[in-house]
Amino acid sequence: MSAENRFLKNIVLTxxxxxxxxxxxxxxxxxxxxxxxxxxxxxxPQQVVDEVxxxxxxxxxxxxxxxxxxxxxxxxxxxxxxxxxxxxxxxxPGNFKDKFLMENDPHxxxxxxxxxxxxxxxxxxxxxxxxxxxxxxxxxKKAIKHARGKGxxxxxILKKDFSFDIEVRSGAGxxxxxxxxxxxxxxxxxxxxxxxxxxxxxxxxIYNKPxxxxxxxxxxxxxxxxxxxxxxxxxxxxxxSSGTRLISLSGNVLKRxxxxxxxxxxxxxxxxxxxxxxxxxxxxxxxQLGGASGPLIPETMLDLELDYDRLSENNxxxxxxxxxxxxxxxxxxxxxxxxxxxxxxxxxxxxxxxxEGIRQILRILxxxxxxxxxxxxxxxxxxxxxxMSETAFCGLGQAAxxxxxxxxxxxxxxxxxxIKKPGVILKAV
Amino acid sequence: MKLQNVxxxxxxxxxxxxxILLEYQAQKDNNSINEDEISHVARELGLSxxxxxSVITFYSLFSKEPRGKYVIQVCNDVPCHVNGSFSIIxxxxxxxxxxxxxTTRDGIFTLEKTSCLGCCDKSPAxxxxxxxxxDLTPEKISEIISFYRREYDECRE
Numbered sequence: 001m002s003a004e005n006r007f008l009k010n011i012v013l014t015x016x017x018x019x020x021x022x023x024x025x026x027x028x029x030x031x032x033x034x035x036x037x038x039x040x041x042x043x044x045p046q047q048v049v050d051e052v053x054x055x056x057x058x059x060x061x062x063x064x065x066x067x068x069x070x071x072x073x074x075x076x077x078x079x080x081x082x083x084x085x086x087x088x089x090x091x092x093p094g095n096f097k098d099k100f101l102m103e104n105d106p107h108x109x110x111x112x113x114x115x116x117x118x119x120x121x122x123x124x125x126x127x128x129x130x131x132x133x134x135x136x137x138x139x140x141k142k143a144i145k146h147a148r149g150k151g152x153x154x155x156x157i158l159k160k161d162f163s164f165d166i167e168v169r170s171g172a173g174x175x176x177x178x179x180x181x182x183x184x185x186x187x188x189x190x191x192x193x194x195x196x197x198x199x200x201x202x203x204x205x206i207y208n209k210p211x212x213x214x215x216x217x218x219x220x221x222x223x224x225x226x227x228x229x230x231x232x233x234x235x236x237x238x239x240x241s242s243g244t245r246l247i248s249l250s251g252n253v254l255k256r257x258x259x260x261x262x263x264x265x266x267x268x269x270x271x272x273x274x275x276x277x278x279x280x281x282x283x284x285x286x287x288q289l290g291g292a293s294g295p296l297i298p299e300t301m302l303d304l305e306l307d308y309d310r311l312s313e314n315n316x317x318x319x320x321x322x323x324x325x326x327x328x329x330x331x332x333x334x335x336x337x338x339x340x341x342x343x344x345x346x347x348x349x350x351x352x353x354x355x356e357g358i359r360q361i362l363r364i365l366x367x368x369x370x371x372x373x374x375x376x377x378x379x380x381x382x383x384x385x386x387x388m389s390e391t392a393f394c395g396l397g398q399a400a401x402x403x404x405x406x407x408x409x410x411x412x413x414x415x416x417x418x419i420k421k422p423g424v425i426l427k428a429v
Numbered sequence: 430m431k432l433q434n435v436x437x438x439x440x441x442x443x444x445x446x447x448x449i450l451l452e453y454q455a456q457k458d459n460n461s462i463n464e465d466e467i468s469h470v471a472r473e474l475g476l477s478x479x480x481x482x483s484v485i486t487f488y489s490l491f492s493k494e495p496r497g498k499y500v501i502q503v504c505n506d507v508p509c510h511v512n513g514s515f516s517i518i519x520x521x522x523x524x525x526x527x528x529x530x531x532t533t534r535d536g537i538f539t540l541e542k543t544s545c546l547g548c549c550d551k552s553p554a555x556x557x558x559x560x561x562x563x564d565l566t567p568e569k570i571s572e573i574i575s576f577y578r579r580e581y582d583e584c585r586e
Binding site: 055090091092093094095096099130131132133134169170171172174175186187188189190191192221248249250251252256257258288322324326327329330337338339342345346348 | 442443444445446447448450451480483487488489490491505506508510511512516518543544545546547548549550551552556559
């Protein structure tokens with residue numbers, strides 16, 4: 001993996017990656033690590049929250065919720081204890097940037113978490129990480145031990161009246177546990193099925209106590225914001241999207257890997273200038289943004305800028321930052337079937353729209369794949385997708401049909417050309 | 430380590446259930462948790478058997494059915510698929526002479542599909558036990574399988 005910064009004037013997250021020894025706390029400290037924490041504990045908790053709010057940092061896990069507003073909600077809740085959770089359950093196909101951060105700069109994540117814990121008066125934090133991430137789990141456990149040894153974790157941190165500790169907890173193979181309430185259930189040792197919202201975890205999370213849950217990349221931005229100030233952070237990126245983004249670039253692209261980019265870069269620059277384009281001179285058929293729950297778009301849309309507002313004007317999101325390039329050898333229906341098979345496996349089965357909707361969508365997609373679909377199947381596909389996105393219990397079911405919506409819009413021909421016409425026999429794919 | 434020792438190491442709290450099961454299963458030759466073990470864990474943690482059973486059947490890293498010493502998990506999500514994971518699956522089925530989901534007759538390997546392993550920059554990728562093998566081509570499969578067969582034989586000697 002490589003963090004290529006050639007296209008970046010301002011580096012926030014990966015400046016130490018591949019330069020320091022991630023398994024040595026001294027290495028991190030010598031590179032300016034834990035200075036932000038030292039500064040934070042001289043500030044009032046409200047000041048820390050205000051700084052994050054002013055930075056306009058938005059959650060990097062996918063939903064893009066303003067981090068400062070989440071912190072404010074937890075700060076204002078007068079119920080104790082409060083818990084801090086880092087969501088490291090990176091399971092969305094095409095995403096591996098959190099793993100990169102945890103393996104290359106684990107203390108940056110810990111420092112971000114400790115600053116948040118200080119601001120919100122928390123004594124206990126968890127890093128919930130997927131069970132498959134054996135190496136990141138090992139590195140994080142070691143980093144936590146070192147941080148305790150240096151007095152950055154434990155009782156009386158930096159000789160202040162502030163105690164906080166972090167425990168690494170792992171899942172056991174389940175994508176839905178990235179959903180915040182499913183994650184909370186899993187942390188409590190149960191099957192990971194989402195709970196009803198509201199109340200949100202900020203009010204009632206782990207053991208029904210206020211819980212702040214943020215993504216690895218979100219926490220990793222906090223030390224920069226505290227140390228350099230919200231204004232410096234806002235100076236990076238665009239007016240509506242401050243800071244940088246980690247992009248997990250994969251699929252049919254020459255230079256796959258994790259790259260830190262500044263908001264405002266175009267998708268085309270990511271795929272061609274950074275990624276080196278498609279191997280073998282083949283053409284791009286489609287690009288999926290964010291992972292399995294993200295939109296599938298044609299190459300003609302790659303001129304779009306990476307920016308929350310620009311993308312949302314086009315009904316798109318970058319989600320957790322995956323860019324999956326798919327070349328002309330692959331078929332839209334074939335890719336959709338893979339995506340829906342993923343969701344069929346990962347649906348928790350709690351709600352009917354998701355559990356049954358995905359099965360029915362797959363059944364219809366098989367008909368399109370074998371050229372035996374009818375006009376009515378297309379209508380049904382649209383209805384099912386709408387019902388799922390409107391009525392599914394949690395984000396998994398609501399977002400599962402995203403690729404269907406976008407392909408029905410941008411690759412309409414792929415569907416209509418496969419609708420059975422009387423007397424015509426079409427070749428199956 | 431005996432099941433009881435694993436429970437005591439983690440502590441008799443319901444929140445430790447997943448960690449107990451993960452650690453215990455990983456050291457078993459057949460990579461699974463049977464009904465007696467479910468009852469034992471339930472009793473020790475003060476949970477219903479149903480609750481333990483629900484966790485084992487919910488998470489894909491657990492199995493109630495006996496599996497091989499090495500569980501080979503193949504990712505076939507989009508980033509792996511477009512880099513040829515389908516040919517890796519064919520080759521694995523050929524070399525091991527089993528179908529996806531099955532265990533070899535000698536009980537050494539089980540072949541499973543898995544959701545994304547989070548190493549799409551090395552796709553197509555598989556996970557064998559706790560190790561990831563990436564940038565695979567069908568030609569590399571025999572070598573990987575031989576490596577684990579040798580490791581298995583050496584452990585037996």
